Amino acid sequence: MKPREANSEEGSLERFAKNLNRSGRSESGLRSTRLSRAGDPAKTVARDWSELEAAPKAAPAKPGRNWLVRIFLWSLTFFLATAAVTVYVLFFSSSLVSSDNIDLSITGPTLLRSGDELTLEISTRNRNKVMLRDVSLAVTYPPGTTDSLASGRELTLWRENLPDLRIGQTATVVSRAIVFGAQNSKQTINVVLEYQIPDSNAVFTKEVSYVVEIGSSPLELSLQVPGQINAGKSFTANLKVVSNAQTLLRQVTVRIEYPEGFLWRSSDPAPIRDDNAWFLGDLSPGSTREINLTGVLSGQSEEFKSFKVSAGLDRAESGRSIDVEYGNLFKTVSLKRDFVSAVIDLGGVTTVAAAGNLSGWINWRNNLSDRVINATLRLYLDGAVIDKRSVKASAGFYDSLTNSIYWDKNLLPELGLLNPEATGRTGFNFSVLPAGSWSDNTSTDIRLRLVLEGVRITAEDAGEEIFTEAEQLVKVGTEVELAAKGEHTVGPFSNTGPLPPEVGEETTYTITWSVANSLNPVNGATVRTVLPPYVKWLSVVSPLDEKVIYHNTDQEVVWALGAVSPATGSGRQVSFQVALVPSLSQVGQAVNLTGPLVFEGVDTVTGQKINLTRPAVTTNLATDPGFSFGQSEVVE
Template sequence: MEENLKDQKDSLDDLKRKLYSRNKDILNRGKIRQKINPSKYVIKDQWGLKPKEETIISSSWQKNLEMNMKKSSSVSIFKKIFIFAFIFFILALGFAVIKFFGNSNDISTSNVGINILGSTFAEGGEEVNLQIEIENRNNTPLELSDLLIEYPKGSGSAEFERIRKSIGTIESGQTANESVKVILLGEQGSSKEVKVTLEFRIHGSNAVFQKEKSYPIVISSSPISLSIEAPEKTTSNQEITLKIITTLNTQKPTPNIRFKVEYPAGFQFESSTPDPFSGNNLWDLGDLSPGVERTIVIKGKLLGQSGDERSFRIYSGAKDFNDQSAIKVVYNSLLHTIAIERPFIEINLFMNGVNEDEYNLPSQTDTTINVEWVNNLPTKIDNVELDISLTGNALDKHSVKTLNGFYDSSENKISWNKNTSPIFSSIEPGERGSVNFNFSSLSLLANNQSPIENPEIFLEASIKGQQLSQGIISQEINSLKKKVIRINSDLQIVAKGYYYSGPLTNTGPIPPKAGEKTTYTIIWTLANSSNKVSGAMAKTTLPLYVSWLGNVSSSSEDITYNELTREIIWKIGTVEKGTGFSGPTKEIAFQVELLPSVSQIGSTPQLVSETILTGEDTFTKASLKDTRSSINTNLYNDIGGSGNDKVVE
């Protein structure tokens, strides 16, 4: 054992001597370099190694040393890159901190604060005081600063009220204060935004910077309140009434208030109180005082199918002086919807076979009214009563006649019930029926009195009955229908021929002679009874053997002759009511010349053809027409004209 340890120590000493020797030959002497094959050699864990094994260990150690040096070099490169990136990050962070906290001249709108102080609720039309604070947290002053305040003029208005205030320079760290008063208008509960904009510049720059902030304010009450009293349901073609009430809520009078209603499709305007300022849907209410109510009552009819809904849109506000049909600023608005329902028991009136709400008739015309009804309910209707009311200044009460009904002249009413007709005891579901009656209108010039002004006859039909539900009377069913008959004015023309009489002097032989000229005077006289007539015109035609001389009795009248059509036309224009009756007549005379032929000997030649008068009744809107027969040489209206009418040789 001791001997082995000694051998190992000698070997180590020998190896140490060789390693630290400066003589290279000691290491290489007698040695031949060989390629190392690690798979063939295994290093023992004991020292006692042979020389060959020592050589293998030395070569392997050198190789491992080289590999470790390469790895060390690679790790060093990555380490340098990491250190460089870390230093760059630290420098960038430092620069950002310096820029943010340092004394920089850069500007930012985020460093401009706008605070708005004031009430978030306001009464419509009343002044609202707002305090505006502007804080400059930038390191540079804000120069040429302007404050712009914008807010809507009215409810739903696209126009804005604008207030601009000059603030000047706001130094760094300084807070500027401004106060402004605004008046907001709108419906109660609506929200309005006041927009505040700060415009400013900075030294050395022409750019304009802006900072905006909005401040919502809720309208606690509208300056003008609107309310409506109107039905929510109706049947088609039934008259409805809309009562609209306008009240000023502010403490100060509001001038130049205009009121507008937009009617739905199918609405027929009939009347209003007061009358509209323009058309049928615009009213000027003038100046409103606090607490004072203005009421507008509108009457009309809604036409539509069962299940339809019709909406009325109502607006109030300041009138537009540039547009007489518009509201410039809307203060308040209102929407009211009416549903159209099918009537439980339907009734219709046919006047001479025509189902119209308004009907025009000549005076003293016999009229037949047919009343039809139908039960639209799924149950029968008992104890039915049908009443027809007849009123109006043109009704001839003595002419009313009916079958199976009773006419009460003191009440101006015709009635049918189960006592007058058994059919009205009970009407089954879907059952139809009808009754009729007759009447005529008065003469518009009765008893030589003044003409009846705006002659009308009103018919109002109502039908009602009882609907049974499980043997108990649950409700009364009724329906109403109204009609109006307007009587046309009696527009008349009288056409006569003269030789001896009249405003014009005539010449030529009487009786007329073949081949010789004779002149005649034709006189047209107008009359009009009850209603004003517009666009009146009279015309006639001359035969080939009669000439127009151009002589007329009045140069102020518009009467002309057309040589191509041979028509004489008198453009009369307006004919006032009562003309020729209670007022003066309107007439014109003109002269024609007859040159008879031998073929006309023994005859009474025609001087003018039939005369036709037309015009429009401004009350009934009906087209009027009156015709008079032709005039010949038989002048039975002229003194001495009779018997001198036939052409002689």
């Protein structure tokens, strides 16, 4: 019977140990011991039981700890899953829809003759995992390209809608255009593919470029000039323009960049602008145009001079610039030294102001190894704007009938004999008439032409005549008039406040500026002033179409005139209103209402900058008919 009781006790102890393990007590260091069947069961049970009683009791587990662990594990799992999705979207989902999975290819010639038709085959293949919808192509051609289907119509942008591209589908379109360009130039065509994907309103793009080289020019240019040109002597050049294009070339203009020291005298046909631009109009295939021009080159002996000729499309037909170049060339010539050189030296001056003064020197040099006798000089003054009464010459005679200054050995003894390498100089000066003293259609160019003549003495020939000629062109600059005035009782605004101005009381004034231009167009014109700290800007301007800007930070007033045309009647005028509150320190004074005026602009004919200044406008309103003497000084 005892073995059965032992078994019963063993089963009870095992169940008790298991219960301890389930409740977490085993974690506190208790050891579950299995009863041994060998030996004395009673002793074994007693020993194990005593060990159980001697072991420290574990604290009971808190019921909420398992829930906190579970919540933490669930949150960590959710965070990791979200991060994984984010990483996938950012770094891996682009492989689903990407421009890299779209093949956009262009097939066409890489070498083209200017003016020929360019045919481009553009293929688009969708390698994405989704369909592409609302697909379109935009092809941007270089400036000057024309439509091959509409002769002469400029084509800079060509668009074509494509069908929706399913997965793996390819669409091909053909674009045709006539491309122009200078020989050996590279023309770039940009192609942009636009598309959308299902369930998205975003527009995606892919862009590629295609480069074609122009192998030949649509215009053949040739300039015939003498290989050697005598400095200071007239020569003739012939420019020939031949169309090599297969289509009509529209609005063709030719421009020549002259070398330094070149003076244009005449041409056939006449230029349309600045003596160096000719509008040839439309040129049909194979047609030819010619330009004959005459000029003078000055410079040193053996010096090289280069002409640059450009021809192309001029949309404005103004000759100012060439929008698309069809061809160009350079031509270089060398100067030959004269037997006796003669130069007009103006000190680098190429422009003179209306009513201004021009002075210069005549320099000569005998370049021969022989003597020259009985030399004479004659300087012709060609220009309707020259004040003939002002012409003066040192040791020379001014002949008003021929409008020239003359020197010979009687007036200038050193001209009687010019030894080899001998040099000399003499001076002259004259004034330019004021701008209002000539009519609007009067030419304002001043041409100076110098002629030197003499006799060369050699052992073989005692009487060889020599001749040297030089020319110089001077342009007359415009004359700008700037005026300013202050008013109170008249003008476009109603003014208030006491006259004379009183300390602490506000008085308003009208400031009026006017600008008149006499001769040449002026660009970039502005008038500026700075208001004193005691004067307030009232933000009213008349007329409203004039642009007046006020900078509050520094109290600067700027009248941005822009382009000012010549001979515009009384000129342009603008008015604005300011307010004055005088201080005790100004009592008894006529105070400034503005600072000094500054005008700036550029003469478009001469290229010269124009700078004018005028004194500040004060409370002395001399031009106001309602103003009385004594109303300018501040009173208490």
